[in-house]
Amino acid sequence: MTPVLVEVLLVATAVTYATACGLFVAFLANDRYARAGAVAPRVLLVGTILHAVHITASSYVLHVCPVEGIHFALSVASLLACVIYLALRRRYRIDVVGAFVAPLALTFLLASSLVGLGPPDAHYQSAILPIHVAVNLLGDALFMLAFAAAVAYLLQERRLKQKNFEGFFRKLPPLDALDRAEHRFLLAGFPLLTAGILTGVYWAHDVETGGATSVARAVFGYTTWLLFAGVLLLRAAAGWRGRRAAYGTIAGFSFAVLVLLVYLIRSETSAAPLVAPMVTARVALL
Numbered sequence: 001m002t003p004v005l006v007e008v009l010l011v012a013t014a015v016t017y018a019t020a021c022g023l024f025v026a027f028l029a030n031d032r033y034a035r036a037g038a039v040a041p042r043v044l045l046v047g048t049i050l051h052a053v054h055i056t057a058s059s060y061v062l063h064v065c066p067v068e069g070i071h072f073a074l075s076v077a078s079l080l081a082c083v084i085y086l087a088l089r090r091r092y093r094i095d096v097v098g099a100f101v102a103p104l105a106l107t108f109l110l111a112s113s114l115v116g117l118g119p120p121d122a123h124y125q126s127a128i129l130p131i132h133v134a135v136n137l138l139g140d141a142l143f144m145l146a147f148a149a150a151v152a153y154l155l156q157e158r159r160l161k162q163k164n165f166e167g168f169f170r171k172l173p174p175l176d177a178l179d180r181a182e183h184r185f186l187l188a189g190f191p192l193l194t195a196g197i198l199t200g201v202y203w204a205h206d207v208e209t210g211g212a213t214s215v216a217r218a219v220f221g222y223t224t225w226l227l228f229a230g231v232l233l234l235r236a237a238a239g240w241r242g243r244r245a246a247y248g249t250i251a252g253f254s255f256a257v258l259v260l261l262v263y264l265i266r267s268e269t270s271a272a273p274l275v276a277p278m279v280t281a282r283v284a285l286l
Contacts, residue, residue: 153178
């Protein structure tokens, strides 16, 4: 394994994801490209395999486990989102949602390549840390899919209200399929987020934190958890569905991304690994 091979795999993965994006767009835009709708998920599958190989090769070359730092967090989360989408797309009737998953995967992959990587700080090492990061990454992947389904729901609802039976988004899944998929992805991801919080609190009891970035992570992290909890609670107790649930899901995922952005800023000045999903005074958030 060489750094050159890692770069080649990165480019190959990005090109494959971009190709999948183009195929999904062609399928949505013109009936003449109906075949593209069947080919796009297969191309995305190839991109996912290349992505997994790229992460493995990068880990080997850099001697860093993928669950040790922010360098891999965005990349692994998008990889997991693609895997889950490919596994469940037919069961939940959300094949076309790949038009949102593929661009997100490409964006997260490229963003991860821009993050500097330093040697892990021994001060942050812990046996619980890999478990903590793993559950957070899987949770983020599920939230990414819930976000994609929520965006597709709002676009489909707007199209139907305007009685626009043609246009770019006419091939999106039915509203009930999108709403159900969004809820199930959110329902599956929320316990993982909660588990990440609990393991983060346990892990961070001896880690020094503080400053503006810790405060920002705390605010964004608590907001993320409360928004997702609110969507699930109001759906169960007050029958929240459809548009309101979609807006809540989008808001929650947006704050989760803000947490990652804060970590990206921190990573430029610190070699600290990806840590807890929520902080108060002493707990960092993924």
